[in-house]
Amino acid sequence: MKRFPISLILGGLITGALIGAALLSRVWTPADPTAMNILNRLKGPGEAGLLGADQIGRDVFSIIMAGAWTSLGIAMTATLLGGAIGTLIGVSAAAKGGVFERLAMAINGVLFSFPPILSAILLGALMGPGALTSITAIGVFMIPVFARVSRGAALQIWSRDFVQAARMAGKGPALITLQHILPNISAQIIVQLAIQTGLGILSEAGLSFLGMGVAPPTPSWGRMLADAQTFLSSAPHLVLAPGLAIALAVLGLNLLGDGLRDLTDPRRRQAS
Amino acid sequence: MAEILKVQNLSRHYTLNGTTIKALDEVTLGLEEGRILGVVGESGSGKSTLAKLVMALDRPTSGEVRLDGDNLFDLSPRQLRAARRNFQMVFQDPYSSLDPRQTVEKIIAEPLHLDPDAPKGRARRDRVGELLEDVGLSAADVSRYPHEFSGGQRQRIAIARALITKPRLLVADEATSALDLTVQKQILELILKLRAEHGISVLFITHNIGVVDEICDEVAVMQHGRLVETGPARAVLDSPDKAYTRQLLAAEPTLEVIGRKARRTATR
Amino acid sequence: MMLSIENLRVSFAREHGDPVEVVHGINVTLDKGETLGIVGESGSGKSVLSLATMGLLPRTATASGKILLDGEDILSMSERQLCRVRGRKIGMIFQEPMTALNPSMRVGAQIAEGLRLSQGLSRRAARAEALRLLDMVKIPRAADRIDSFPHEMSGGQRQRVGIAIALALKPELLIADEPTTALDVTVQAEVLDILDELVSELGISLILISHDLGVIARITDRTLVMYRGDEMEQGETEQVLRRPAHAYTRKLISALPNRVRSALETPDG
Structure with missing residues (x-):
């Protein structure tokens, strides 16, 4: 057995708690996150619910829980989709080489140069705001990241002699990619998935903040921040709660990614 | 005896920034069934390029590699796959x-x-x-x-x-170079045993003349992509024809003269 | 006496379980101008021994015993003191000159760097000295090559530059860890000859670590045979090779290709 890096434990706990909260919010929240109770309006933490109530008296803790579902759901779907497409492009580029590789990586470079917020605004204008717009905008932004990482990792594996041995066994590029390349780069891809999901949460919050994300009344951390701006001085907990939730989620996923990277680092593996 | 492998005028050129590099230049070689042919040379001699071509892992600029009479590069992909069963390779780095x-x-x-x-x-x-x-x-x-x-x-x-x-032909590309001396000896003995038991032919690519002497029947000396000298291992190593072969043999560290004092007196 | 290693033990900490000892009490002495070969297979501890002598053991390692260089114990020196010893008293030559040299720095400047830092030579004087050193290691047309980058040189030339850097500060002891393993045989012979000539001319002591008995035989006076961290035997190279006292040495010699060892078979051996 190997000792787990501290970042992995901490990151795993935070991420686990968030996913737990998101799942739990589907069946139970302390109060209905959409139910208004005007008497509780702008009450602070402890006075009404664990984290207080917002400008129309909804329970903040319940909205944060339900918002976790939205944020994580959109970020994870987008990252998984973008990751799958990007990895496919990356390993194909590494396997094919030549013109295909250069073309794929050039398109990749162009995609990479579009900031996700800008492309989301563009998409929002075309498709209208909503979960699908967020997922598409964030997912497209993920593709080049994964294409790059997986191509680099795959090229390293392609230079190993066991790939030559597989060619000697009459295997073509597709089969070699499936049997030898993907299993050997999976660890790096998983690390990247964790880190990119963190970025995805940040992007989702940004899009909601700008009104390009999910439509109200679906709870969302980004829109909570946007709504709370007006009450910054009178009810700072309305900014702090979603702000901390976003920071914690990104921190947790980054720690998880770093921890996984440490765990799978070949230099560490050799030392043990 | 029948020739299992025939390499005919084999060349592989690369173009790098407008200059042509002749990694392999008009090499002709033959290997008879059940024999071990050593290909010896230093880095840049083209010996690994030769191995890649014989394994059909690369295509030549010109020339042929005939296995049982068929030129590998004339075969259809399906025929090549069928032919591959007859030749396999052992690489240098087992890691x-x-x-x-x-x-x-x-x-x-x-x-x-x-x-x-x-x-x-x-x-x-x-x-x-x-x-x-x-x-x-x-x-x-x-x-x-x-x-x-x-x-x-x-x-x-x-x-x-x-x-x-x-397979009937085994290509070993520096297959013992990364191993400890005592392990190298065991692997060489294994190859000899397999040859005796299965009659397998071996193309043994190495930089180590001592190893050639140990297990090869024939030897081909290569330098800068060209074949310098070829013949029965014993004959070539005992009385090399070409200056480069002599130079290579002289450079090999042997235990003839031990210690620097002894060597200095010996060279004087 | 110049170098004296007394009962050296080195162990490495592991993530789990007790530390593993990889060198189990080695004793070595080396006089001025003497050359010692250390031979062994992978896992013999020969490289750990050389790292310990240079004070370059990784942090996970603990060493006990003594490594006395001119009476001072390397093992008890601070990093600051070690820096003064490395280069000036002990020179090092590495296996892979491409990784030991800075790829973005001209070779002349790399040789001159140490001279300027530790001997306070002027830019001009250091360059002149670098040129002299390049000549000494027989780099052809040294004046034209002094401003080359490492990648513009052949493997053999890079290793000669490595030797020039090691010799620049006139060390008393040179440690060469597999210095010719990455080189072609014809180049290996040239580099060994240069190394041999220079250490005898300058009266430097040499520790040559190699897995290759042929290389050890060529330039060492004495040989230490190691296996799994233990000394198998130690003695005059000639004695060790012609009349090995230990079964492991005999096994090592018998694993040599015939060609290499045939010369050993003298009537009395």
Whole structure:
């Protein structure tokens, strides 16, 4: 057995708690996150619910829980989709080489140069705001990241002699990619998935903040921040709660990614 | 005796920034059934390029590689796949040549992909087990992973993989260079044993003249992509014709003169 | 006496379990101008021994015993003191000159760097000295090559530059860890000859670590045979090779290709 890096434990706990909260919010929240109770309006933490109530008296803790579902759901779907497409492009580029590789990586470079917020605004204008717009905008932004990482990792594996041995066994590029390349780069891809999901949460919050994300009344951390701006001085907990939730989620996923990277680092593996 | 391998005027040129590099230049060689041919040379001699071409892992600029009379580069992809069963390769670095994510059984059975009638399941496992015993490992090793083995044991696994399709030609590219001396000796003995038992022919590519002398019947000396000299190993090593071969032989560290004081007196 | 290693033990900490000892009590002495070969297979501890002598053991390692260089114990020196010893008293030559040299720095400047830092030579004087050193290691047309980058040189030339850097500060002891293993045989012979000539001319002591008995035989006076961290035997190179006292040495010699060892078979051996 190997000792787990501290970042992995901490990151795993935070991420686990968030996913737990998101799942739990589907069946139970302390109060209905959409139910208004005007008497509780702008009450602070402890006075009404664990984290207080917002400008129309909804329970903040319940909205944060339900918002976790939205944020994580959109970020994870987008990252998984973008990751799958990007990895496919990356390993194909590494396997094919030549013109295909250069073309794929050039398109990749162009995609990479579009900031996700800008492309989301563009998409929002075309498709209208909503979960699908967020997922598409964030997912497209993920593709080049994964294409790059997986191509680099795959090229390293392609230079190993066991790939030559597989060619000697009459295997073509597709089969070699499936049997030898993907299993050997999976660890790096998983690390990247964790880190990119963190970025995805940040992007989702940004899009909601700008009104390009999910439509109200679906709870969302980004829109909570946007709504709370007006009450910054009178009810700072309305900014702090979603702000901390976003920071914690990104921190947790980054720690998880770093921890996984440490765990799978070949230099560490050799030392043990 | 029949020639199993015939390399005819084989060239491989690369173009780099407008200049042409002749990695292999008009090389002609033959290997008879059941013999071991050593190809010896220093870095840049073209010996590894030759190995790649003989394995049809690369295409030549011109020339032919005939295996049992068929030019590999005239074969259709399907015919080439069928032909591949007859020649397999052992690589230099046993840490790079085994997929760390696969079990020994999967690694050794990989070339069976070439054979549509290959044994499966239980029968495949038994066949791999037999081969493991053949190369001096245990049949119980089938479900272990490469990192559980030493360098020498890994090279045995690589040899077992090369043998599973019962090839008639084995190409060994510096197959003992990364190994400790005592392990190298064991692997050389294994190759000689396999030759005696299965009549397999070997193209043994190396920079080490001592190893050539140990196991090769014939030797081909290469330099800068060209063939310098070829002939029976004994004859070439005992009385080389070409200046480069003599230079190579003289540079080999032997135990003739021991210690620098002794050497200084000897050279004086 | 110049270098004296007394009962050296080195162990490495592991993530789990007790530390593993990889060198189990080695004793070595080396006089001024003497050359010692250390031979062994992978896992013999020969490289750990050389790292310990240079004070370059990784942090996970603990060493006990003594490594006395001119009476001072390397093992008890601070990093600051070690820096003064490395280069000035002990020179090092590495296996892979491409990784030991800075790829983005001209070779002349790399040789001159140490001279300017530790001997306070002017830019001009250091360059002149670098040129002299390049000549000394027989780099052809040294004046034209002094401003080359490492990648513009052949492997053999890079290793000669490595030797020039090691010799620049006139060390008393040179440690060469597999200095010719990455080189072609014809180049290996040239580099060994240069190394041999220079250490005898300058009266430097040499520790040559190699897996290759042929290389050891060529330039060492005495040989230490190691196996799994233990000394198998130690003695005059000639004695060790012609009349090995230990079964492991005999095994090592018998594993040599015939060609290499045939010369050993003298009537009395």
